[in-house]
Amino acid sequence: MTDHGDDELSSRTGSPDEEGRVPEERSLLHQSLAVRELIDTEVSYLHVLQLCASDIRSHLQQLPQGDLDVLFSNIDDIIKVNSKLLHDLQETAAREEEQVQLIGNLFLEFQEELEQVYKVYCASYEQALLLVEAYRMEPRLQREIQDTIEAVLPQAGSSGLSFLLVIPLQRITKYPLLLQKILENTLPDASAYPVLQRATSALQDVVTNINEYKRRKEVASKYTKVEHLSLRERLARISMHTLSKKTTRLGQLLKQEAGLVPKTEDKEFDDLEESFHWVSLCVTELKNNVAAYLDNLEAFLRFRPQEYDLDIPGGPVVQYCYLARDLQLQAFPEFKQRLEALVWQPLCSLAKALAGPQNLIKKRLDKLLDFERVEEKLLEVGSMTYEEEAARHMYEALNSLLVAELPQFKQLAMRWLGQILCTFVTLQRDLAKQVLQRAEGSLAQLPHHHISDPAFRKLVEDALGQTSHQLHAFQENFEKVLPPPTTQPLLPGAEHQVQALLSRYGPGKLYQVTSNISGSGTLDLTLPRGHVVALLQDKDTKGNSSRWLVDTGGHRGYVPAGKLELYHVVPREEELRGQARPHRDSQRQTPEPTLASVPSVLAVTQVVAVYPFVARSSHEVSLQAGQQVTVLEAQDKKGNPEWSLVEVNGQRGYVPSSFLARAPGPALWGWSLPS
Amino acid sequence: MSWIPFKIGQPKKQIVPKTVERDFEREYGKLQQLEEQTKRLQKDMKKSTDADLAMSKSAVKISLDLLSNPLCEQDQDFLNMVTALDTAMKRMDAFNQEKVNQIQKTVIEPLKKFGSVFPSLNMAVKRREQALQDYRRLQAKVEKYEEKEKTGPVLAKLHQAREELRPVRDDFEAKNKQLLDEMPRFYNSRLDYFQPSFESLIRAQVVYYSEMHKIFGDLTQQLAQPGRPDEQRERENEARLSELRALSIVADD
Numbered sequence: 013m014t015d016h017g018d019d020e021l022s023s024r025t026g027s028p029d030e031e032g033r034v035p036e037e038r039s040l041l042h043q044s045l046a047v048r049e050l051i052d053t054e055v056s057y058l059h060v061l062q063l064c065a066s067d068i069r070s071h072l073q074q075l076p077q078g079d080l081d082v083l084f085s086n087i088d089d090i091i092k093v094n095s096k097l098l099h100d101l102q103e104t105a106a107r108e109e110e111q112v113q114l115i116g117n118l119f120l121e122f123q124e125e126l127e128q129v130y131k132v133y134c135a136s137y138e139q140a141l142l143l144v145e146a147y148r149m150e151p152r153l154q155r156e157i158q159d160t161i162e163a164v165l166p167q168a169g170s171s172g173l174s175f176l177l178v179i180p181l182q183r184i185t186k187y188p189l190l191l192q193k194i195l196e197n198t199l200p201d202a203s204a205y206p207v208l209q210r211a212t213s214a215l216q217d218v219v220t221n222i223n224e225y226k227r228r229k230e231v232a233s234k235y236t237k238v239e240h241l242s243l244r245e246r247l248a249r250i251s252m253h254t255l256s257k258k259t260t261r262l263g264q265l266l267k268q269e270a271g272l273v274p275k276t277e278d279k280e281f282d283d284l285e286e287s288f289h290w291v292s293l294c295v296t297e298l299k300n301n302v303a304a305y306l307d308n309l310e311a312f313l314r315f316r317p318q319e320y321d322l323d324i325p326g327g328p329v330v331q332y333c334y335l336a337r338d339l340q341l342q343a344f345p346e347f348k349q350r351l352e353a354l355v356w357q358p359l360c361s362l363a364k365a366l367a368g369p370q371n372l373i374k375k376r377l378d379k380l381l382d383f384e385r386v387e388e389k390l391l392e393v394g395s396m397t398y399e400e401e402a403a404r405h406m407y408e409a410l411n412s413l414l415v416a417e418l419p420q421f422k423q424l425a426m427r428w429l430g431q432i433l434c435t436f437v438t439l440q441r442d443l444a445k446q447v448l449q450r451a452e453g454s455l456a457q458l459p460h461h462h463i464s465d466p467a468f469r470k471l472v473e474d475a476l477g478q479t480s481h482q483l484h485a486f487q488e489n490f491e492k493v494l495p496p497p498t499t500q501p502l503l504p505g506a507e508h509q510v511q512a513l514l515s516r517y518g519p520g521k522l523y524q525v526t527s528n529i530s531g532s533g534t535l536d537l538t539l540p541r542g543h544v545v546a547l548l549q550d551k552d553t554k555g556n557s558s559r560w561l562v563d564t565g566g567h568r569g570y571v572p573a574g575k576l577e578l579y580h581v582v583p584r585e586e587e588l589r590g591q592a593r594p595h596r597d598s599q600r601q602t603p604e605p606t607l608a609s610v611p612s613v614l615a616v617t618q619v620v621a622v623y624p625f626v627a628r629s630s631h632e633v634s635l636q637a638g639q640q641v642t643v644l645e646a647q648d649k650k651g652n653p654e655w656s657l658v659e660v661n662g663q664r665g666y667v668p669s670s671f672l673a674r675a676p677g678p679a680l681w682g683w684s685l686p687s
Numbered sequence: 688m689s690w691i692p693f694k695i696g697q698p699k700k701q702i703v704p705k706t707v708e709r710d711f712e713r714e715y716g717k718l719q720q721l722e723e724q725t726k727r728l729q730k731d732m733k734k735s736t737d738a739d740l741a742m743s744k745s746a747v748k749i750s751l752d753l754l755s756n757p758l759c760e761q762d763q764d765f766l767n768m769v770t771a772l773d774t775a776m777k778r779m780d781a782f783n784q785e786k787v788n789q790i791q792k793t794v795i796e797p798l799k800k801f802g803s804v805f806p807s808l809n810m811a812v813k814r815r816e817q818a819l820q821d822y823r824r825l826q827a828k829v830e831k832y833e834e835k836e837k838t839g840p841v842l843a844k845l846h847q848a849r850e851e852l853r854p855v856r857d858d859f860e861a862k863n864k865q866l867l868d869e870m871p872r873f874y875n876s877r878l879d880y881f882q883p884s885f886e887s888l889i890r891a892q893v894v895y896y897s898e899m900h901k902i903f904g905d906l907t908q909q910l911a912q913p914g915r916p917d918e919q920r921e922r923e924n925e926a927r928l929s930e931l932r933a934l935s936i937v938a939d940d
Contacts, residue, residue: 225935232935287761294756301749308745312738320728322721324878328886335889354917358924365931368938417936424934426758428927430768433753434910435920437772441907444900451893458886465894468887472793475883479797479876483804486873489865490807527824620850622843637839638846673847 036199043197047111050190054098057183061091063164064176071160074153082143083177085136089129090180097122112198116207119191123214130184131222135229137181144173184222188215231409232372261381281411284418285373291425292366298429299359302436306351313344331454343446347439354435362428369421372414379407508653509565510544510579517546523562523576537562537569544579545571619643619658619672633658633665643672698826702856703819703863711863714870715812721877722805729798736787736795743783750776768910775906779899786895793887801880804873815866818859825852 065087069080097118104114147153158172165176191212198205318336322329382403455461460468513522522544529539539545545562552559552570560573618640625635635641645657648666656669750773753759759766829852832845915923931937 228935290758297752305745308742315731315735317731320724327882332885365937369936417934424930437906441903444896447896472883472887479880487804487807490811637843
């Protein structure tokens with residue numbers, strides 16, 4: 013390339029014996045030659061760059077765009093900067109006396125830009141080379157590339173792409189050398205000297221910085237890559253080497269903790285680490301809390317009270333349904349979506365960014381432990397192996413990297429956090445605004461919209477109190493719907509039998525037959541309606557639970573369960589009490605007929621004579637069928653229940669109990685269920 | 688009761704006119720619908736308010752955790768912002784609690800009360816049904832005796848059966864009439880009953896969101912973040928991310 017050729021310039025040097033003026037003249041001559049070299053090389057450099065960027069790159073279109081980006085990196089930016097530089101350099105030629113000074117100033121001006129633009133290019137150069145190597149593996153592709161290059165830049169020869177891509181690197185490192193050459197040929201007392209000196213060292217710094225930047229990037233990328241290794245890969249990674257590294261580190265750490273070895277305290281770093289840790293904590297907590305908030309929001313949106321139909325055609329109920337639907341379909345989903353995009357996503361990205369520094373901090377500690385051991389060894393042995401040197405360098409590299417960048421990280425993260433929080437607040441305000449806008453319409457149509465809130469609250473309280481009373485009234489009314497009349501009258505003469513069953517089995521086991529039962533099988537009973545029996549088993553031998561085994565007091569057998577109803581024997585007090593009290597307890601599922609016809613208890617019992625009866629003595633009284641009589645006592649003087657003392661037509665006397673039938677008396681009506 | 692032989696127990700004549708029965712079914716049907724809807728509405732309303740409270744609590748936690756981070760001691764600006772945020776969240780939570788209380792009092796409780804009438808109603812309907820069954824059965828019995836040859840015992844039995852029938856029939860008629868009167872009245876009462884609740888519901892929401900608008904509006908002003916369209920905010924987020932990624936210590940992922 014053209015760059016090589018011009019290096020032969022400064023071979024002529026004057027001999028030290030010559031007179032003073034000659035070196036000076038020679039210096040000036042060399043100086044102007046050096047200046048010209050600078051400018052000429054810049055021209056050809058720029059020319060090559062442009063050829064690369066436009067002609068060569070455009071002919072390599074068969075390569076994917078991603079590859080081209082890697083290969084040529086930010087060459088366009090470089091061209092921009094260098095074009096400007098060249099232009100300004102060429103302008104300095106007009107001002108001959110001050111040219112050198114102007115050049116110095118120019119480079120000082122461009123220092124920053126050059127560093128920015130070249131460091132990017134240099135950092136990605138390694139990757140570009142890898143890519144070039146990959147292409148070399150494919151003969152057809154390689155040939156195409158070669159042809160393209162040769163067509164555009166015959167001087168490139170067979171070296172190909174790598175030759176071209178290294179040119180910017182060479183150039184940036186050349187600047188300090190070129191400037192140095194000018195400086196060497198400048199008189200120390202010349203006005204240009206200090207400027208030039210500064211410019212030279214500035215460009216030297218640029219090169220140093222670029223190298224440092226490149227090294228940091230390499231170190232960082234080695235450790236920050238979140239690697240997804242398979243188990244096999246992980247196992248393959250574990251070698252004796254790594255194992256021994258880990259154990260020595262652990263040993264070192266233990267020694268530190270045990271105080272056997274002084275910990276390298278680095279307050280500055282510890283503060284940075286602590287600070288970073290808090291930022292980390294802040295971000296993680298915030299992310300979790302926002303996640304919880306979003307979950308709750310989602311849960312809230314699942315419930316839709318407005319979807320239930322109370323069959324109310326208008327008024328606030330309908331207003332509410334419209335409003336709630338509106339909010340649920342529009343306002344809230346919008347809020348949620350904005351939250352996710354503008355708060356949740358950034359938090360996730362921010363949280364992910366924490367991983368890199370966290371890893372590096374950990375690695376630094378590991379390397380520090382290695383380093384300390386090395387130092388110990390150095391004290392003992394006096395030297396260290398290459399590996400141990402490498403450990404020290406690695407630690408120092410990581411340390412300086414972190415010290416330089418952690419504060420920046422914190423600052424950037426905090427700034428972003430602040431923005432995210434502000435966004436959160438703004439979104440809440442926007443949601444409120446949305447809701448209010450949509451509610452405006454409904455609000456105006458409410459019947460009491462003109463009333464202030466405290467007054468309205470009172471109004472609602474009163475209204476609800478009133479309607480509550482109304483509801484109570486309804487409830488009472490429904491409860492007053494009377495229980496069915498007592499199931500059926502007790503057969504005459506049955507009380508004795510009932511008492512017997514009662515005493516033998518207890519009250520819970522007594523059932524009354526609700527309608528006539530005619531038994532079919534040998535074990536089935538035939539019972540008239542009203543008969544009371546005691547339950548022995550609520551299923552038959554085959555497990556059929558609709559067939560119950562009962563005891564009539566005389567016989568045992570099966571009856572259909574559906575024809576039985578629980579029979580209650582209720583003492584007198586409760587009966588009378590139950591008459592007056594309205595039902596309060598709405599929880600009872602079954603109305604229990606509390607009346608048990610215990611005729612001996614009820615003094616006032618209307619009965620009907622079923623059969624006619626002719627009195628045969630003065631103790632007895634005659635009956636006509638269907639006649640209403642009043643039972644005074646259901647047994648005779650000797651306690652025999654077969655006779656009852658009745659009053660009929662003003663006359664009193666005994667009649668056979670079996671001739672009487674209980675009929676429900678009016679005293680039963682008007683009962684409510686007992687509480 | 689399938690084991691009852693069909694002919695026994697079913698009266699010959701139709702004791703309840705079809706129209707009456709139909710009216711009853713219709714009115715009761717409407718009420719059954721209403722019962723279900725109010726039950727489910729009450730449940731949903733409760734769940735909704737619970738979720739609302741949970742949301743507010745998690746908002747408070749956001750600012751609480753921020754405030755307890757040591758960064759607040761280091762960075763005055765951060766502390767100011769987080770303190771202001773915390774104050775706002777706590778106030779909003781208080782307002783939210785008030786809103787929920789108001790809803791509890793004026794919507795959920797009344798719904799519960801309304802729903803508690805239904806068991807009594809259902810009970811009453813069951814009793815009417817029972818009475819109807821009894822009525823039917825006794826009517827059939829009377830008819831049976833009426834068809835028999837009129838001997839003494841038959842007459843006695845007929846008389847007895849008629850005596851039994853009368854009160855049962857009266858009972859049924861009474862129950863039927865009572866329910867036919869009360870059911871529509873109860874059903875219509877829902878109109879007056881629910882309107883205040885829902886009006887209260889809307890107003891409670893408006894009060895809450897007005898406060899929310901004011902508090903967060905003020906806070907937005909205070910944090911000096913002017914209104915920006917969402918695209919701009921997204922671009923800023925991208926920019927912040929790129930800044931972070933430019934650091935070597937941040938992984939390029």
